[in-house]
Amino acid sequence: MKKVGVIGAGTMGSGIAQIAASSGHEVLLFDMHVEARKRARDSLLKILNRLVEKGRLEDRDAKAIFGRIYFVDSLDSLSEVDIVFEAIVENLEIKGSLFKTLEGIVSKEAILATNTSSLSVSAIAAFCNDSSRCIGAHFFNPPPLMKLVEIIPAKQSSKDVIINTKKLIESWGKLTVTAKDTPGFIVNRVARPFYGEALRLFEEGLASPQEIDQVIKTRAGFRMGPFELMDYIGHDVNYKVTETVWKAFYNDPRYKPSFAQKDLVSSGYLGRKSGRGFYLYKDGKRQSEEVDVPQEKSDLIYNRILSMLINEAVDALYYDVASAEDIELAMTKGVNYPKGLLEWGNSMGLQTIVNTLDALHETYREGRYRASPLLRQMVKEGKQFFA
Ligand SMILES: NC(=O)c1ccc[n+]([C@@H]2O[C@H](COP(=O)([O-])OP(=O)(O)OC[C@H]3O[C@@H](n4cnc5c(N)ncnc54)[C@H](O)[C@@H]3O)[C@@H](O)[C@H]2O)c1
Structure with missing residues (x-):
């Protein structure tokens, strides 16, 4: 051409x-x-x-x-x-x-x-x-x-x-x-819980943006935490993607947007570009300090966000949005996740992921925390991804 x-x-x-x-x-x-x-x-x-x-x-x-x-x-x-x-x-x-x-x-x-x-x-x-x-x-x-x-x-x-x-x-x-022609394709679908579950933890008062960002960076190895990243992308843009995906999935609670983020958008606190989002910015520099995150809280943050991300990747595979290889490539090479989410599921233990989701489902009784049928099936058959 x-x-x-x-x-x-x-x-x-x-x-x-x-x-x-x-x-x-x-x-x-x-x-x-x-x-x-x-x-x-x-x-x-x-x-x-x-x-x-x-x-x-x-x-x-x-x-x-x-x-x-x-x-x-x-x-x-x-x-x-x-x-x-x-x-x-x-x-x-x-x-x-x-x-x-x-x-x-x-x-x-x-x-x-x-x-x-x-x-x-x-x-x-x-x-x-x-x-x-x-x-x-x-x-x-x-x-x-x-x-x-x-x-x-x-x-x-x-x-x-x-x-x-x-x-x-x-x-x-x-x-x-x-990717199959479905809302969010691969990346904008699979990445939703990175923001959504972090916002949920914050809204429930279970952890602060600083604590969540720190655990996601130091323990999970992401380059940026969810709050830093949302501030960087701009809350207007990030909120719009979430809302679009949520509507396109007929209001599936898994993709539900958050009031905390909507409030920022309504207030004009769009993140880095407007000098304030979840963090304050002075001369383009984020104003934040290292925080100490107790082990139990760190486990909660890590397990909830990672389990939701892994479940989303497995569900995308279940619905044939893309091959397992392409889902891993999209998230690691495309948007710099430290590990492929299916591989991550293998290493955390698929049974552990199901247990985490089931416990959340038991607590909240929301469709948001349903485990993908493929995840249950893999556990039942004692299988691992790429094995
Ligand atoms: N910005 C992102 O991060 C991003 C990422 C991936 C995909 N996209 C998609 O890419 C597309 C463009 O996004 P963008 O961020 O570059 O938008 P933008 O607003 O920066 O640019 C859009 C341009 O299109 C022009 N335009 C609008 N209607 C037109 C028409 N009928 N004929 C000719 N020109 C017209 C506008 O004058 C404008 O210059 C959208 O579909 C968006 O969803 C955006």
């Missing part, structure tokens, strides 16, 4: 354009707003210059990359592209109409890929006359730095479209995993 079209020159679109141009493609980047195109142009120049200053890129390569990106002011300019990556506003009608319009512009063979993080890829594809050319390619923010891309075939996608999209993105040095 030679020419790549990108629509939407925001955070994701300009990142995808940078990756494609860095891999030698000519890129046509369209945004309906002239200011957005200008912003993307300025920010790409700045990023490339910084890479040159740091010695990561030769000056002439940076110039060549920039020279391969055309900031176009009309969709019609995309007539010769082989694949289009759409990264516009997260709205089914708007994305669907765009795909339908594009069909009248690009060649019959061109692939239409959406970067949606929460809409049904099959529903977007359904707007097209030839839906078999559509697929989901979910990049993570910021696209040039994040190694993972989730490939989400629509129900209608042709085999060739799936193979060629995967091949192209892998040729850009990305790691791809294939």
